[in-house]
Amino acid sequence: MENYIISGIQQIGIGVEDFSTALKYYIDVFxxxxxxxxxxxxxxxxxxxxxxxxxxxxxxxxxNMQGGSGFEIWQYSERKPQKISFDIQIGDLGICITKMKSxxxxxTFQELSVKPDVKILGGxxxxxxxxxxxxxxxxxxxxxxxxxxxxxxxxEHRSSGGPVGAVIGVTDIDRTLPLYQQILGYDKVVADVxxxxxxxxxxxxxxxxxxxALLTHSKPRQGNLSHLFGSSFIELIQALERTPRxxxxxxxxxxxxxxxxxxxxxxxxxxxxxxxxMGFKFTVDSSVKHNEVNSFDMGEASGHFTYIExxxxxxxxxxxxxxxxxxxxxxxxxxxxxxxPEKPLPDWMLKALRFGRIKK
Numbered sequence: 506m507e508n509y510i511i512s513g514i515q516q517i518g519i520g521v522e523d524f525s526t527a528l529k530y531y532i533d534v535f536x537x538x539x540x541x542x543x544x545x546x547x548x549x550x551x552x553x554x555x556x557x558x559x560x561x562x563x564x565x566x567x568x569n570m571q572g573g574s575g576f577e578i579w580q581y582s583e584r585k586p587q588k589i590s591f592d593i594q595i596g597d598l599g600i601c602i603t604k605m606k607s608x609x610x611x612x613t614f615q616e617l618s619v620k621p622d623v624k625i626l627g628g629x630x631x632x633x634x635x636x637x638x639x640x641x642x643x644x645x646x647x648x649x650x651x652x653x654x655x656x657x658x659x660x661e662h663r664s665s666g667g668p669v670g671a672v673i674g675v676t677d678i679d680r681t682l683p684l685y686q687q688i689l690g691y692d693k694v695v696a697d698v699x700x701x702x703x704x705x706x707x708x709x710x711x712x713x714x715x716x717x718a719l720l721t722h723s724k725p726r727q728g729n730l731s732h733l734f735g736s737s738f739i740e741l742i743q744a745l746e747r748t749p750r751x752x753x754x755x756x757x758x759x760x761x762x763x764x765x766x767x768x769x770x771x772x773x774x775x776x777x778x779x780x781x782x783m784g785f786k787f788t789v790d791s792s793v794k795h796n797e798v799n800s801f802d803m804g805e806a807s808g809h810f811t812y813i814e815x816x817x818x819x820x821x822x823x824x825x826x827x828x829x830x831x832x833x834x835x836x837x838x839x840x841x842x843x844x845x846p847e848k849p850l851p852d853w854m855l856k857a858l859r860f861g862r863i864k865k
Contacts, residue, residue: 537667555758572666675819681741696717806828
């Protein structure tokens with residue numbers, strides 16, 4: 506395999522103060538109720554982002570079987586997580602918003618509006634692509650955008666699914682576009698607009714002027730897990746009336762908030778060549794300590810992971826997945842190195858992940 510493959514967004518990392526509380530909330534609100542892995546060890550390889558000290562943490566990845574990517578819920582075990590010290594404004598640098606899929610945005614709006622721990626920000630409005638959308642905030646200060654996506658991986662009679670992208674604050678969209686278009690494959694510009702926007706009016710500083718570039722991929726993603734992840738979207742947003750602040754300035758990776766966006770890939774070496782050719786060196790590489798044969802273990806799963814930073818320091822993770830638990834009770838695992846990297850796994854096989862559903 507001469508080139509790399511990006512199968513889709515694997516997960517959005519969410520730093521939290523209390524793992525159990527956050528997990529229960531995301532199960533109730535977003536039906537992220539199928540556990541892929543859970544791990545309670547030391548993050549020994551993230552030293553550039555954890556104060557040059559290996560930090561113990563409790564982390565888990567959960568998905569919604571109707572499709573989309575996952576959440577990686579992440580909590581420090583022996584260090585008090587440091588909350589952000591200022592009010593987040595739309596366009597601040599980093600992952601401002603996670604996009605959640607819904608096949609019926611109006612129905613999802615009605616369902617979430619009556620939940621006591623959901624704060625609706627504004628109301629139903631039209632997104633820059635002409636579809637229905639709305640925004641909400643969880644009790645931990647994280648903002649989510651519900652967007653239209655009618656695809657369903659496994660029918661579970663729910664209106665919504667998992668994450669399908671993110672809104673990322675940047676200082677200069679033109680400087681940032683090459684990374685997302687040429688490396689990450691978001692080569693299709695759905696919209697590139699400047700002005701004031703009705704859909705942002707319920708957000709902090711949402712009435713100011715912004716430039717917004719909504720990106721997706723022009724061709725379906727390839728790869729073993731691509732049918733589960735589905736299509737995804739990146740919105741780059743640039744504040745035009747103020748100087749944005751870095752969401753993680755002075756804080757550690759893993760502190761509360763959206764900590765990274767992670768892409769599932771194959772052929773990490775080819776990806777590294779591409780990244781370095783465009784000036785984006787790996788800042789973390791698990792193969793430095795764990796070679797490809799003895800891949801990095803995270804609980805029941807294993808793989809090779811790396812990180813780069815976008816021009817404003819937002820963390821982008823790449824994971825070449827080697828093994829995931831398929832039916833944990835029976836000890837059945839998927840070794841993805843045994844499958845052709847460009848071909849999606851049979852849907853029936855991935856639908857067996859539902860046996861990892863967390864019991865209420």
